[in-house]
Amino acid sequence: MSPVNDFGDRIAEAIKHPKNLGEMAGADAVGTVGSEDCGDMLRMWVKFKEVDGKRVIDKATFQTFGCGTAIAVASVATELISGKTVEEALTMSSEDLSAPLGALPPLKIHCAQLVEEALRSALAPGGEPKAEKNVAPTLLQRMQSPAREKKKIILGPSNE
Amino acid sequence: MTRTIDPNTTMAELLSEYPGAQRALFRNYHIGGCASCGFSPNETLASVCARNDDLPVEDVIATILAGHEADQKMGISPVQVAERLNAGESVRLIDVRSREEWDSVHIDGSTFFTEELMRAMMSDWPKEAEVVFVCHHGVRSLDAAAFFAGHGFQNVRSMNGGIDAWSLEVDPELLRYHLE
Numbered sequence: 001m002s003p004v005n006d007f008g009d010r011i012a013e014a015i016k017h018p019k020n021l022g023e024m025a026g027a028d029a030v031g032t033v034g035s036e037d038c039g040d041m042l043r044m045w046v047k048f049k050e051v052d053g054k055r056v057i058d059k060a061t062f063q064t065f066g067c068g069t070a071i072a073v074a075s076v077a078t079e080l081i082s083g084k085t086v087e088e089a090l091t092m093s094s095e096d097l098s099a100p101l102g103a104l105p106p107l108k109i110h111c112a113q114l115v116e117e118a119l120r121s122a123l124a125p126g127g128e129p130k131a132e133k134n135v136a137p138t139l140l141q142r143m144q145s146p147a148r149e150k151k152k153i154i155l156g157p158s159n160e
Numbered sequence: 161m162t163r164t165i166d167p168n169t170t171m172a173e174l175l176s177e178y179p180g181a182q183r184a185l186f187r188n189y190h191i192g193g194c195a196s197c198g199f200s201p202n203e204t205l206a207s208v209c210a211r212n213d214d215l216p217v218e219d220v221i222a223t224i225l226a227g228h229e230a231d232q233k234m235g236i237s238p239v240q241v242a243e244r245l246n247a248g249e250s251v252r253l254i255d256v257r258s259r260e261e262w263d264s265v266h267i268d269g270s271t272f273f274t275e276e277l278m279r280a281m282m283s284d285w286p287k288e289a290e291v292v293f294v295c296h297h298g299v300r301s302l303d304a305a306a307f308f309a310g311h312g313f314q315n316v317r318s319m320n321g322g323i324d325a326w327s328l329e330v331d332p333e334l335l336r337y338h339l340e
Binding site: 018034035040042068072105109113114136138139140142144153154156 | 261
């Protein structure tokens with residue numbers, strides 16, 4: 001199979017210059033997937049506005065500390081949903097949300113699904129919750145875990 | 161006897177027997193790195209392969225079995241790191257320990273790893289940048305090196321034995337410590 005570092009130019013560009021990255025003050029809705037405790041997550045903020053008597057998405061932003069492809073998909077997805085009603089946005093599949101990037105490599109499709117889940121979490125918080133995913137600690141969690149562990153630092157080697 | 165792995169073994173069992181398996185999976189197949197490509201501890205290796213582009217299980221098993229050797233290739237000794245830094249080579253030493261550990265002791269010239277730095281590395285750093293990760297004992301730095309290798313970085317290494325080995329082998333004046 002082809003190496004995983006063979007990213008398409010569109011994905012690389014979206015990762016390099018992500019749109020709508022960052023927390024949004026005064027957002028009307030927030031959705032999160034992944035684990036907040038370890039920072040390995042994707043969060044989406046959404047603000048609405050009224051247009052011709054319809055409530056539509058004015059702006060959406062995101063934050064993620066995960067995979068670069070998730071950043072790329074979230075970047076294009078937040079642009080795509082702007083101007084749509086909640087109902088319209090909820091009809092969009094992960095393929096729709098990542099369409100501007102072209103077909104994702106099969107191993108990256110779950111990155112788009114993560115964005116779709118975050119969007120659904122923000123737009124349909126009262127909806128049927130998906131079953132909690134039981135995910136084993138990821139590499140990202142493993143390398144970040146010391147920041148969450150509160151242990152006492154004793155100068156000098158251990159006596160063990 | 162040739163070692164092998166049962167495709168029906170769960171990921172929890174696999175990681176217990178082969179601690180480097182997750183690094184091998186992410187380096188080679190982008191599996192298990194973050195929430196979007198994670199796997200359940202109860203899934204079998206065969207099912208993980210099936211839902212990831214129907215990866216050939218036998219190929220994946222061979223990759224996992226070769227993972228230990230791949231981990232070793234990512235390692236670099238503290239003495240080698242010091243020699244390269246002293247020679248003025250553009251090696252970036254990145255410390256993935258906690259802020260408290262960093263504040264207590266760190267290697268001169270190293271950089272503390274933050275989420276902002278990670279984003280900058282992913283978006284701005286050349287994929288051929290020479291990066292050496294360091295932690296306390298050289299385990300988490302190996303995870304970090306594998307994570308970035310899985311994202312296409314070609315010259316990422318992990319300092320064997322971590323900052324503790326640096327104190328022993330390179331700079332005895334850098335205080336050793338332990339965690340309780």
